[in-house]
Amino acid sequence: MTFLIMAARPGAPDDENAAYDGLHVLMYAGERADRPASEHREPWSAHLHDAAGDYLTTLVDGAPGDLDAAADAIRCAREVTDKLAHRYGTIPTPSL
Numbered sequence: 001m002t003f004l005i006m007a008a009r010p011g012a013p014d015d016e017n018a019a020y021d022g023l024h025v026l027m028y029a030g031e032r033a034d035r036p037a038s039e040h041r042e043p044w045s046a047h048l049h050d051a052a053g054d055y056l057t058t059l060v061d062g063a064p065g066d067l068d069a070a071a072d073a074i075r076c077a078r079e080v081t082d083k084l085a086h087r088y089g090t091i092p093t094p095s096l
Contacts, residue, residue, distance in 0.1 A: 003028035044076035
């Protein structure tokens, strides 16, 4: 499975281990990581978890249509950023 874990709060250190100290986002695609990205077909999803790792809510649940892996990852990251910005106020949009 291809995944990314990131802190949900603004100002958190850019460190995967620090992400577990509070609210964090698990963003993943149900794919085999050993396949080339161009062969990935599963949509990305994102879920909010607390510091204990317990699921809180779904932020993004799949793609609205067929997208290639890179475009879908960008779409998912932007949706997560928008939802976290709404929750916490302005958060800079990452350059993807």
